[in-house]
Amino acid sequence: MPKALLSVYDKTGLVEFASGLLNSGWELLASGGTAKLLSENGLKVTEVAQYTGSPEILGGRVKTLHPAIHGGLLSRDTEEDRAQLHSLGWGAIDLVAVNLYPFEATVSRPDVTMAEAIEQIDIGGVALIRAAAKNHARVTLVCDPADYGKVLDSISSGSLDEAQRRVLALKGFRLTAHYDRAISRYLDSGEGELLELYPIQSLRYGENPHQAALLLGYHPGDTPMGGKVLQGKELSYNNLLDLDSAWRTVVSYKKGSIVIVKHLTPCGVASNEDQAAAYKAALECDPVSAFGGIIASNRLLEAATAEAISDLFVECIIAPGFAPASLEILSKKKNVRLVEMPDLDMEPKVEYRSIVRGLLRQQVDLGDPDQSGWKAVTEKCPSEQEMAAMKFAWTACQHVKSNSIVFARGEATVGIGGGQPNRVDCVRIAAGHAGEKAKGAVMASDAFFPFPDSVEEASRCGITAIVQPGGSVRDQESIDLCNRLGISMVFTGYRHFRH
Numbered sequence: 001m002p003k004a005l006l007s008v009y010d011k012t013g014l015v016e017f018a019s020g021l022l023n024s025g026w027e028l029l030a031s032g033g034t035a036k037l038l039s040e041n042g043l044k045v046t047e048v049a050q051y052t053g054s055p056e057i058l059g060g061r062v063k064t065l066h067p068a069i070h071g072g073l074l075s076r077d078t079e080e081d082r083a084q085l086h087s088l089g090w091g092a093i094d095l096v097a098v099n100l101y102p103f104e105a106t107v108s109r110p111d112v113t114m115a116e117a118i119e120q121i122d123i124g125g126v127a128l129i130r131a132a133a134k135n136h137a138r139v140t141l142v143c144d145p146a147d148y149g150k151v152l153d154s155i156s157s158g159s160l161d162e163a164q165r166r167v168l169a170l171k172g173f174r175l176t177a178h179y180d181r182a183i184s185r186y187l188d189s190g191e192g193e194l195l196e197l198y199p200i201q202s203l204r205y206g207e208n209p210h211q212a213a214l215l216l217g218y219h220p221g222d223t224p225m226g227g228k229v230l231q232g233k234e235l236s237y238n239n240l241l242d243l244d245s246a247w248r249t250v251v252s253y254k255k256g257s258i259v260i261v262k263h264l265t266p267c268g269v270a271s272n273e274d275q276a277a278a279y280k281a282a283l284e285c286d287p288v289s290a291f292g293g294i295i296a297s298n299r300l301l302e303a304a305t306a307e308a309i310s311d312l313f314v315e316c317i318i319a320p321g322f323a324p325a326s327l328e329i330l331s332k333k334k335n336v337r338l339v340e341m342p343d344l345d346m347e348p349k350v351e352y353r354s355i356v357r358g359l360l361r362q363q364v365d366l367g368d369p370d371q372s373g374w375k376a377v378t379e380k381c382p383s384e385q386e387m388a389a390m391k392f393a394w395t396a397c398q399h400v401k402s403n404s405i406v407f408a409r410g411e412a413t414v415g416i417g418g419g420q421p422n423r424v425d426c427v428r429i430a431a432g433h434a435g436e437k438a439k440g441a442v443m444a445s446d447a448f449f450p451f452p453d454s455v456e457e458a459s460r461c462g463i464t465a466i467v468q469p470g471g472s473v474r475d476q477e478s479i480d481l482c483n484r485l486g487i488s489m490v491f492t493g494y495r496h497f498r499h
Contacts, residue, residue, distance in 0.1 A: 003072070004095040006038070007031040007048070007064055007128060009102065010145060015041045017097065017148040024155050029093070031063045031124075032056055064124045069093070073131040077138050095140040096132040097148075100125045100175070104182045121183055129172040136169035137162055143172045195352070195359075200224060206237045213237045218348070225339065226347070230322065231330070232337030239294070243318050243339060246296035249399040251344045252367060253298060255411070258282045258305075262293040265419060269396045270412035276304040281412035283312070286433050294318070298344055301326045320344060365398060365496060373493040377470065377479050382488040385410075386442055386465040390490060393444035394467050398496040404446035405430045405454075407438055407463065414441055424453045431461040438462050446496040448472040452481040459485045469495045 004026050008014055011034070018028055018038050028045040030038055035047040049055050052068040072093035075081040085091060100122040107117050132141035140160060142151050147168065154160035181194045188194070197216040200223065206213035215224060215235075224235055225243060235243070246261040253271055258278040260268040267289035268282035275297065283290050295309060295317045303325035309317065310329055316337040317330070330336060346364060353360045376382065382390065393408035400406060400418035405426040407415035415434030417426035423445065431438055439462030448471045449455060455478050458466060466482065470491030482489045 001025060001027045002094040003027045003029060003091060004097065005029045005048070005064070005069065005073075005093050005128070006034050006045075006097045007125065008034055008097060008099045008145075009122075009125070010099045011037055012145045013148050014038070014097070014145070015043070017142075017145075017152065018043050018045070020148075020152040021095070021155070024152070026095070026155075062124070064128055070127070070131050073128070073139055074135050075138075076135070093139065095142065095151075096128050097142040098125050098128045098132075099143055099145070100129075100179055103179065103186075107182075107186050117186060122179070126176050126179065129176050133169035133172040136165040140165050141168045141172045143168075143175050147171075198222065201234075203237050203240075204234065211237075215240065225318075225341065227318070227339045227341040230327065230338040230340055231334065232316070233335050235316070235337055235339075239316055239337065242294040243296075243316055245399065246294045247318055247341065248346065248364075249396070250296040250298045251346055252395050252399065256299045257297070259296045260285075260290045260293050261296070262289045265401050265416070266396060266399055266413070267293065267416060268413055269416075271392060272411065275299060275302050276308050278412075279305050279308050285413045285416065290314075303329060306330050365498070367395060367398060367496075368492060368494045374467075375491050375493075376488060377475075377491050378482045378487065378489045380483070380486060380488040382442075382465045382490060386488065387490075389442045390444060390465055390467040393442055394492065397444040397446045399498065400446070402446055402497045402499055404444075404496070404498065406444045407431070407434045407441045408444070409437060409441045414438065423447070423449065424451075424457055427454045427457040431457070434461065440464055442467065444468070446498070448475065448495070449478045450474060452478045454478075455481045455485070455487065455489075459487060463487065465489070467492060469493060471495070 004021050006018060006028060007030065021028060022043060029048055029051055030045045031048045035045050038045040048064055052066040054066055056063045068090045071085055072090055075085055075092050101120045103120045106112055106120040129141060129143055132139045142148060154164060178196060181196055184194055198220050200215040200217045203213040203215055205211055224240060229235065241264055242261050245264045246259050249266050250257050250259040255271040256273045256275055256278060257271040259266055260282050268285035270278040270281035272278035290312065292313055292315060295314055297319040300321035300323055301319040302323055306326035306329040310333060314336060316339060318339040318341060320341050322338060322340060330338060349364050350361055351364050389408050389410055392411045393406045396413055397404040397406040400416055402418060403420055403423040403426045404418040406413055407430045414437040415430035417429030420426045434441060441463055442465040443458050443463045445468040448469050450472055451474060465488045467490045479489060
């Protein structure tokens with residue numbers, strides 16, 4: 001008669017599973033609380049303490065840590081192992097249903113003590129999982145109540161084979177690895193970094209067709225960026241990078257905003273509670289680059305906006321929701337990927353980049369820690385309208401590749417330049433996109449001016465106010481030039497490189 005050991009903290013579905021095993025001719029062993037529940041439900045079960053001849057000790061800290069249990073799990077299907085177990089009065093154990101103390105749920109409580117956390121570190125359960133998983137050639141491990149039904153079906157049909165046991169064993173090793181990482185994170189003194197990633201989907205290729213690629217998430221069952229793909233072709237590696245850039249930009253604005261991104265850099269940003277007007281203004285900043293780009297909204301995408309977008313070839317649209325009429329309009333563009341995000345949160349608050357033989361980690365740039373540090377440094381102070389435009393432009397330039405330059409009028413970009421080895425070239429690029437709209441616009445720079453040439457270039461196209469971090473040894477030269485040209489300039493005290 002095959003033997004099953006049941007020792008679970010989460011007793012969801014346990015009685016039904018145990019009943020199914022009994023009906024299939026299995027003998028049941030169970031540890032204290034598990035055995036009690038089964039007995040109360042009229043099921044025939046032998047308690048582990050009775051089977052081993054050793055009582056549970058140390059307040060339940062030691063229950064299943066006994067040679068009769070682990071010998072039964074680790075014995076191979078050989079005459080020698082069977083004979084040795086028989087000589088000791090024990091038998092093989094063929095199935096283990098086990099899950100672990102809720103360590104993560106416990107330590108997530110703000111008032112948890114170290115003593116409480118330590119008591120929730122499961123020892124016996126982890127040992128059972130590893131023993132059964134190691135010996136999956138013979139033993140079936142069930143560490144997730146969601147698998148009870150599938151395992152019972154396979155037992156009933158006689159189709160429970162080594163391939164299925166291997167899948168269940170892998171699930172067990174992943175569970176114990178995750179469990180140990182959770183404990184390590186809680187106890188960590190800052191000496192190490194534990195990064196846990198799970199495959200979400202294989203991508204057709206990476207940046208180029210000859211590069212293999214895979215999308216990974218931080219949790220099992222994650223979806224791309226935590227969102228839901230409502231329609232369109234499968235998201236590509238480049239789509240995901242651009243979606244990330246667009247989403248980071250648009251959620252940095254509190255007002256309703258539209259962002260258009262191409263090749264990881266915004267090419268148009270506008271804020272307006274009239275969403276269609278915001279889209280039009282963002283598009284006008286650089287309509288050439290917008291072709292084939294990514295559009296992000298921090299509000300539910302409205303039908304009027306969807307109608308306007310339908311005239312443009314875009315790869316993806318990302319938003320916290322889509323009005324039913326928007327979905328109907330955009331369904332005519334079947335290849336456009338629509339990604340619905342669950343919220344506007346920027347998660348996680350850290351980001352990683354790979355380098356040769358290593359990783360870099362940093363906090364996400366969420367903008368100036370304190371905008372009260374803004375200081376007008378020129379004789380001419382910016383007007384109220386200029387200050388509002390500079391705050392808008394300052395947020396936008398934080399998301400443009402360095403050396404980032406943004407021209408803005410009101411709450412819309414009119415020219416963006418970035419990703420060049422020198423700042424003055426980026427000013428020229430922004431000016432080229434802005435054209436006549438540069439006259440009376442403001443300019444934001446993600447870092448200080450090493451020379452006053454960027455100020456000079458900005459003045460030629462009609463910029464009236466500049467916001468930048470300050471901090472150059474030549475700041476005074478830029479200030480003096482602004483004073484001679486009648487341009488107001490504000491220092492923020494914070495730099496926002498984005499390499």
